[in-house]
Amino acid sequence: MLESTAQDTAHRELRRASSRCVELRTKRMAFLTLKEALNEERTLGSLRRDPARFRFLNSVHLVVATKHGPPNSFVDDNEDGSFTASGPLIDTVEVLAKSMNFTYSLVQPPDQEWGARMANGTWTGLVGMVMRNDADLVAATVCRSEARDQAVDYARAVRVARGQMLAPNGSPSIDPWGFANPFQPMVWLGLFLSLVAVWVTVLLMERKPKYSSYSAWVQKNLFIYLRIGLNQSTRAKITHEWKRLLTGSWMCLTVVLFWSYNCSLISLLSSRIITRPIQSLQDLVDHPSMGLIMERNTIFSSFIEVLHHYQIEFPDLCSVLSK
Structure with a gap:
């Protein structure tokens, strides 16, 4: 009696286990892939009629690929080899799964790359998983490019980011020609030509004194207007009206440029010069x-x-x- 009772109990347990396996197999068979679901006419028709309120008619299981890419997706590896994903994009997939009647499983790209086209035409990373049908969609911030647009379809942008490149600055240096930096080369050239023009005008318009040699008279006029340009005191007897007008104009021009030069030079000397070789x-x-x-x-x-x-x-x- 005891043996028959034990055998009956064992048979019942086997029947229960087999029935559980059948139930699990049935549940697995009940889940459709995304491709299988979209091949159904009813599902496809419902999607076309009302995309905003679309909901899968049968249970569908999607494979969602993700990658660590803050701030939209975070992936933490566990000790047992699995991983935990979180972030705004993962929460979005969870909301879509509840509203559209599908389940999903998260996977990561084996090469941990975003996606690049290789020389043989294949793709790596997240883009490659979608192209090989290893994943139905990607829940990660994948930047757009012309090549990626030709390989996969993108949803609306959830984030617009600006990228910057970091380049080292040059070391502080002393420029022996720093005294010329306040003015551009064209300003220095214009100032020199103005001095020459004033000097030549005086030589052409004024007569040489009888008691002075020609070379001494030429040098005297040159140094008079050069000293005025350097804001130095000078003595000169000016009797003609045209010479007064010419000298006054030269004096106003040089005073403005002299004070502008002083202010710029002080600013340059009070700060260190650090060159930046990379500007673009x-x-x-x-x-x-x-x-x-x-x-x-x-x-x-x-x-x-x-x-x-x-x-x-x-x-x-x-x-x-x-x-």
């Missing part, structure tokens, strides 16, 4: 000893590759775009 992407490309450090197969590395290509093919166009 064009400077970065042309710099002989500058190296780039960036994550491979990203939107930034692809942009540099495109910029380098156009630098070779269209150097003038690249120079304009980099400013």
Whole structure:
């Protein structure tokens, strides 16, 4: 009796276990893939009629790929090899799953890359998973590019970010020609030509005194207007009206330039001069000893590759775009 009772109990447990396996198999078979669900005419018709209120008629299971990309997605690895994902985009998928009647599982790209096209035409990272149908959608901030637009479809932008490049500043230096920096070269040239013009005008319009030699008279007039330009005191007997007007105009011009020069020179001497060799992407490309450090197969590395290509093919166009 005891043996028969034990056998009956064992048979009942086996039947229960087999029934559980059948139930699990049935549940797994009840979940459709996204492709299978969209192949149904009723589901596709409901989606076309009212996309804003669309809901899957049958249970659908999606594979969602994600990657650590703050602030929209955070991925923390666990000790057992699994991972935990969180962030605004993961919360969005959770809300969509409840409202559209689907379940999902999260996966990460094996190579931990965003997506780049290789030489053989295949794609890596998140973009490659979508193209190979290893994932139905991506819940991560994947930047757009022309090549990626041709490979996958994008939703509306959830974030617009600006990228910047960091380049080292030059070391503080002393410029031996710093006294000439307050004025541009054209200003210095104009000032010199004005001095020559005033000096030559006086020589042509005024007669040489009888008691003075020609060379001494020429030098005297030159140093008179040079001293006025340097705001130095000078003695000169001016009797003609035209010479007074000419000398007064030269004096006003040099006074304004002299005080402007003094203020600019004091400002330059009170601060250290630190050169910045990199002012644009064009400077970065042309710099002989500058190296780039960036994550491979990203939107930034692809942009540099495109910029380098156009630098070779269209150097003038690249120079304009980099400013």
